[in-house]
Amino acid sequence: MDMDSRGDYSVERNEHRELLRKKNTIMSMEVLAKLMESRKAVVLLRLVHFNMPEKFHGLLQRLWFSEANKLASSSMKPASQFFERFSASIRNVCDFEYQLNKGQLVRMLTDIRQPNKRLSYCNSESVQSACWAPFDIYLEHIMDGKQLLITSGVSMLTETIMLLQVFNRASWQETFLALWLSALRLVQREHDPLEGPIPHLESRLCILLTIVPLAIANIMDDEAKFCSSSLQGAAKSGFIEIDGHENQVDGKGQTSRKNGLISSLQVLGQFSGLLCPPASVIGAANAAAVKAASFISNSKSARGDSVCGTHSDSDINAGGNLRHLIIEACIARKLIDTSVYYWPGYVSASVISFIDLPPAQKSPWVIFMEGTPFSNSLVNFLLATPAPSLAEIEKLYDIALNGSVEERSAAAKILCGASLSRGWNIQEHVLHYVVKLLSPPKPSTHTGQRNHLIDYMPMLSAILSGASSIDTVHVLSLHGLIPEVAASLMPLCEVFGSLMPTSSNISSKGDEPSIYMVFSSAFLFLLRLWKFYRPPIEQCLTGGGAIGGELTLEYLLLLRNGRIASHNYSAQDEINSNQVQHEYSSDKPEYVDFYPKLRAWYCQNKSCIASPLSGISTGNPVHEVANKILNMIYRKMTKSGSSSGNSSTVTSNSLCGSSPSTAEDPYQRPMLPAWDVLEAIPFVLEAILTACAHGRLSSRDLTTGLRDLIDFLPATLGTIVTYFAAEITRGIWKPVPMNGTDWPSPAAILSAVDSEIKEILAAAGVDFPCGSSGISPS
Structure with a gap:
């Protein structure tokens, strides 16, 4: 019986x-x-099908094998039905056409979720879509230093904000918050800056604290104008239609957008990681x-709650973050008022109590506005401290024009x-x-024929x-x-x-500006505004000028002249009264043809890019200037005697076959106008490159x-860049080897460099293998 019961139990368990x-x-x-x-x-299987076809085909083969060997048992009929649905779905993957929802993908890439709770302010439908x-893309685009913007980033960003608000069917609260977060991410990406001559933190902070508030101000002004014209028709209902959404007016022009801005700034405090x-x-x-904190303390003092001083020392660790700077930028542009200071948690209570300290010393700007003359210490303070208001800037401008x-x-310098x-807050x-x-x-x-710009040379040198x-x-x-800057630099x-120039001002000593230095600063500044070294044919092929490719000087001037014309025909408020009192040359149309010397260089620069220069005849003024420059820059080789064979190739003998006058020192710096020097530089470069190509230099x-x-x-750097870039493009020059003959051999200092590197690595705690390079420092 026991055996039967055990057998029955085993059968039941197996069943x-x-x-x-x-x-x-x-x-x-x-x-x-x-x-x-x-x-x-x-979609996931479709990605497997495209990226791992072997795996996907193996899955299809197993499905086909299972279908060919499936059982006809009635008990397996439900499983067979599910299997047929499953295998049909797998086979349909190959024919499935999927349109990627780019909005969802990008949102997943850029979304910053809160750690503990979802944002309660967002509409669920708008959050999903x-x-x-x-x-982020636009802000990163305008940070590209390779191509300067020719139109205001404020106007472009204003249009982008309004477009995305309508496109996303989002509230202004969501729109402004997304804008602030994008600008904050732009600043935080500067923590690992790239090396090289590219814009860095100052430009990114300009976007966050100047460009974005100005764009928001434009949006507020736009709604105020629209509401003022529509207010009469909406007075009975109390509602008007704005951007496809109903917004209550309640008598204020920018109620909906202003409330959205305030709400976005309140929520912004939750993103502490971006506010550092x-x-x-x-x-x-x-x-x-x-x-x-001082504002809150003073208001309490006015009510008689307590007696507090004011303290504005920025060295106090008050827990300030980027949100405080954003709030101040919005208050300065009258987008919000000082009631935001009372928001919960905006200012720590410990900071408010700390304000009971005695008042700080007078601000350097207060001392300056009181009429104190400039001293070295005061100038250094003003250089390092931003001006608190526009009044200080106006006074500096007046001193720069009318002072000693x-x-x-x-x-x-202070400006x-x-x-x-x-x-x-006043950067524009x-x-x-x-x-x-x-x-x-x-x-x-x-009075007189002397140009008035010469009297401003020290000031212009500091500005440049x-x-x-x-x-x-x-x-x-x-x-x-940029167009206005280009038009201002051409007269200089x-x-x-x-x-x-004279012997006293041909070179700058100390802080004293020279004619060559002022010209070079203005000239190189002008060249940086467009790709002066690019061939005109490339500018046409890449869509130059108005199409959006490489800029040209003519196009910059056309833009500037167009703005002057539109300004003259539109009623705009002047920023300050001084703009009406004087007639400025920058208020008139500017063309390259107005400046003969600049136009001559501009045409010569294009010629150097297009084709190699032809030789100049003996006795030509440009030829004589080129001889003087060659004698000047190679005077050391001529004097040394060791390079006499080389130097004879590139001195005046190489161009005219005659020795310089014995009455003139051939090695002194020539006293020539800068334009004359620039005109001769291409021929100087041609001579020395020819000598180098023949092995004589x-x-x-x-x-x-x-x-x-x-x-x-x-200023000759511009011509050198143009000429060498054209020579490299033509491909007629071979690379120069670092053979230790023309250039010093590094073998003698390799051991010292090696030991210095090892010391640096050891100090950093980095282990490195010990070994000998096998190079003797001989």
Whole structure:
């Protein structure tokens, strides 16, 4: 009996297992069949089909094998039905056409989710469908330093905001928040900056704290104008239609958009990871937080709650972040008011209590506005501290025009200092005055044939030096001022390039500007505004000018002249009263033909790009200037005697066959106008390249000679770049080997370099294998 009971138990257990196996098989097939009804699973298998075809074909073969050997048992009929659905779905993958939802894909790539909770402010439908990646793409595009913007980034961003708001059918709260997050991501990407002459943090902060607030201000003004014209028709209902959505007016022009902006700034505080300020602006962020705390303390003092002083020291660790700077930028442009200071958590209570400290010392700008003369310490303070308002900038502009020589230079330097790079709340006004100083007005007391720009030479030198940095030029382009800058630089190039220098001002010593230095600064600044070294045929093929390819000087001037014409025919408010009192040369149309010397160089530059230069006849003035330049830059080789064979090839003997006059020192720097020097530079380059090609001039002497030439007149760098770029394009020159003969052999210093590298690695805690390179330092 025991054996029978055990046998019956084993049979029942096996039957139960078989039943479970059949049920599991049926359930598995049902799950697979339902899974294949999912669009995501089909898309995933489609990706496997395209990227791993061997795996997918193996799956199809197993399906075909299973279909050929499937059982006809009635108990397996449900599983067979599920299997047929599953296999049919697999086979349909090959014929499935899937249109990628780019909006969902980009949203997954750019979405920043909150750690604990979802954003309650967002409409669920708009969250699922909204795509804000164009904000990131556009902001990154305008940061490309290879191509300067010729139109204002504010107007372009304004159109982008309004377009995406309508396209995504989103609220203004969602739109503004997406915009702020994109701008913050742009700033945070600077934590790992690329090396080289590219725009860096200043340009990115300009976008976050100047360009974006100005674009939002344009949107607010646009709605205010629209609501003021539609308010009468909507007065009875209390509602108007804006962008396809109903928005309550309640008597205020920009209620809906302003409320959306305020709500977006409130929610922005939850993104603490993006609000961490870069090291260079921590002081400014703390100062913004302290300003809010001081406002709260003063309001309590006015109500009699407590007696508090004010403290604006930016060194206080007030927990300031980029949100504080954004709030201050919006308050400065009257987008919001100071009631935001009372938002919960905006200012720490400990910071408010810390404001009970005695008031700080007077601000340097307060001392300046009180009329204190410039001193070295005051100028250094003003250079490092942004101006608090437009009044200080207007006073600096007046000093730069009407002060003494020293005051003009100091005021120009201060304008191009922290007020330009970190004065985000008034940056567009600072840039406006900087561009105006490039075209100073003719004083009423000026008489005689001497050009009035010469009297402003120290001031112009300071402006050109301060405004020509990589970030400043990019900030100018973000505000769309490149055409105006080009028109302002052309008169400077024409005037200072035509002056005959003297022995006292041919070179700059210390802070004293020279004619050559002012001309070179203006000339090289002008060349940076367009691709001057590109062949005209390439500009046409790439869609140059108005089509959007490589810019030309003519097109920049056409843009600028068009703006002047539209400004004259439109009623616009002047930014300041000084603009009406004087007639500026920059308010008139400008053309290249107005400047003969510049036009001559412009045509010669195009000729150098198009084809090699032909020789010039003996006795030609350009030939004589080229001889003087060759004698100057190779005077060391001529004096040394070791390179006499080489130097005889490239001195005046090589061009005219006659020795220089014995009454004139052939090695002194020639006293020539800069335009005359630039006209002869292509022939100088042709002579030394020919000598180098025939082996009569070493590559090392060629390089040192070019260095001396640039030291003499830095503006020659532009012609050198154009000429060499054209020569390389023609492909007639071979690479120069670093053979240790023309150039010093590095073998003698290899051991010292090797030991220095090992010391640096050891200090950093990096292990490296020990071994001998086998090179003897001989």
